[in-house]
Amino acid sequence: MTDHLETICVQGGYRPGSGEPRQIPIIQSTTFKYDSSEEMGKLFDLEAEGYFYSRLQNPTCDHVAAKIAQLEGGTAAMLTSSGQAANFYAVFNIASCGDHVVASSSIYGGTYNLFAVTMKRMGVEFTFVSPDCTAQELDGAFRPNTKAVFGETIANPALTVLDIEKFAQAAHRHGVPLIVDNTFATPINCQPIRWGADIVVHSTTKYMDGHAAALGGCIVDGGHFDWMAHADKFPGLCTPDDSYHGVTYAEKFGMEGAFLHKAAAQLMRDFGSVMSPQSAFLLNLGLESLHVRMARHCENAQAVAEFLSGHPKISWVRYSGLPGDPYHALAEKYLPHGSCGVVSFGVKGGRGAAASFMERLRLGAIATHVADARTCCLHPASTTHRQMNDAELAAAGVSPDLVRLSVGLESREDLLADLAQALDAV
Numbered sequence: 001m002t003d004h005l006e007t008i009c010v011q012g013g014y015r016p017g018s019g020e021p022r023q024i025p026i027i028q029s030t031t032f033k034y035d036s037s038e039e040m041g042k043l044f045d046l047e048a049e050g051y052f053y054s055r056l057q058n059p060t061c062d063h064v065a066a067k068i069a070q071l072e073g074g075t076a077a078m079l080t081s082s083g084q085a086a087n088f089y090a091v092f093n094i095a096s097c098g099d100h101v102v103a104s105s106s107i108y109g110g111t112y113n114l115f116a117v118t119m120k121r122m123g124v125e126f127t128f129v130s131p132d133c134t135a136q137e138l139d140g141a142f143r144p145n146t147k148a149v150f151g152e153t154i155a156n157p158a159l160t161v162l163d164i165e166k167f168a169q170a171a172h173r174h175g176v177p178l179i180v181d182n183t184f185a186t187p188i189n190c191q192p193i194r195w196g197a198d199i200v201v202h203s204t205t206k207y208m209d210g211h212a213a214a215l216g217g218c219i220v221d222g223g224h225f226d227w228m229a230h231a232d233k234f235p236g237l238c239t240p241d242d243s244y245h246g247v248t249y250a251e252k253f254g255m256e257g258a259f260l261h262k263a264a265a266q267l268m269r270d271f272g273s274v275m276s277p278q279s280a281f282l283l284n285l286g287l288e289s290l291h292v293r294m295a296r297h298c299e300n301a302q303a304v305a306e307f308l309s310g311h312p313k314i315s316w317v318r319y320s321g322l323p324g325d326p327y328h329a330l331a332e333k334y335l336p337h338g339s340c341g342v343v344s345f346g347v348k349g350g351r352g353a354a355a356s357f358m359e360r361l362r363l364g365a366i367a368t369h370v371a372d373a374r375t376c377c378l379h380p381a382s383t384t385h386r387q388m389n390d391a392e393l394a395a396a397g398v399s400p401d402l403v404r405l406s407v408g409l410e411s412r413e414d415l416l417a418d419l420a421q422a423l424d425a426v
């Protein structure tokens with residue numbers, strides 16, 4: 001249709017025919033009727049494409065997934081009930097009991113917990129590496145049973161920028177795919193598949209929805225990874241699935257479709273973390289303005305980061321748009337149009353000063369959220385990351401004084417005035 005992200009945001013994924021609804025219809029139906037059992041049987045055998053039960057596929061969700069696939073430059077996408085479900089499915093689809101995954105240590109606290117605690121309990125081992133490690137150090141983290149590499153384009157909340165090419169090249173040297181969580185950058189600011197990532201995941205709860213209205217996740221397949229060339233590592237994709245009438249996903253659906261057909265047929269069937277059609281509709285409303293909102297989030301965050309870095313009560317500021325930021329060079333390469341609206345910083349005086357500063361903000365609410373239209377802030381060490389010890393916090397790039405400010409779409413002047421009055425009172 002077009003390569004222009006603005007047009008895809010507004011019109012991608014759904015082409016109504018003559019006389020059909022202009023807006024994506026909400027197909028609020030768990031089930032779909034057929035004239036014969038024979039016809040429905042073909043769907044169960046994956047012999048025909050079609051809808052039969054909304055745990056497996058729903059037209060509203062499919063339209064929205066198709067839009068996100070286009071935005072990321074992927075071949076297929078699947079919506080999930082949350083970002084957590086997307087990350088779990090993306091990894092568990094290729095790494096199960098007895099397998100190993102290399103992950104950046106600088107990732108979202110919920111994802112860290114999923115990997116280091118819950119998936120470990122399921123028998124999947126993770127090795128966490130610094131996003132800044134050398135190619136040699138990265139190579140050293142691989143084992144014969146490594147099945148994937150995982151990182152975040154812009155880490156939440158550490159705001160490190162992933163050297164996607166470095167991680168993709170290491171993954172491919174070892175015959176495994178790179179999975180990138182692109183939640184903070186969104187495809188407007190970075191398309192990891194173009195830099196070598198194989199699978200992209202999202203918490204659509206954040207900027208994609210953008211209004212703090214609906215939880216959701218998404219998995220996008222870049223369609224470039226040759227599973228059959230590494231068939232010994234990926235028996236789940238490259239040998240017949242007895243739980244699905246003997247289908248071999250990599251043969252039947254090729255590089256463009258194997259990964260998500262398997263994820264839908266097995267993981268969605270068995271775990272059922274679907275997005276509701278209502279949530280998909282809300283997500284699509286957010287996507288329609290994503291390109292406009294991201295630009296404004298980035299402009300406001302840049303102004304906030306510059307203001308804070310010049311303020312005497314602030315000890316440090318992390319925002320890759322600042323020329324002195326350690327990730328500025330990587331951001332210029334991977335995020336040339338801007339990074340995101342999230343700024344991290346330390347208030348002089350540590351934990352206590354951070355808390356009283358946050359309580360004095362009038363526009364910036366204390367909320368366990370980021371990346372929506374309203375400015376909000378969070379103290380990760382006492383909330384999202386409180387299960388980590390000091391060493392783990394340091395590895396995740398979270399210091400005890402770190403305040404994460406998600407800069408919204410309010411007036412820049414009002415935001416700067418709010419920060420100034422809150423800091424004056426500290």
Ligand SMILES: *Cc1c(COP(=O)(O)O)cnc(C)c1O
Pocket residue numbers: 082083084085087108110111152156181183184202203204205206215216217
């Ligand atoms: C929020 C977030 C998640 C988890 O998403 P939910 O939708 O809250 O389940 C995963 N990764 C990143 C980078 C996030 O910011």
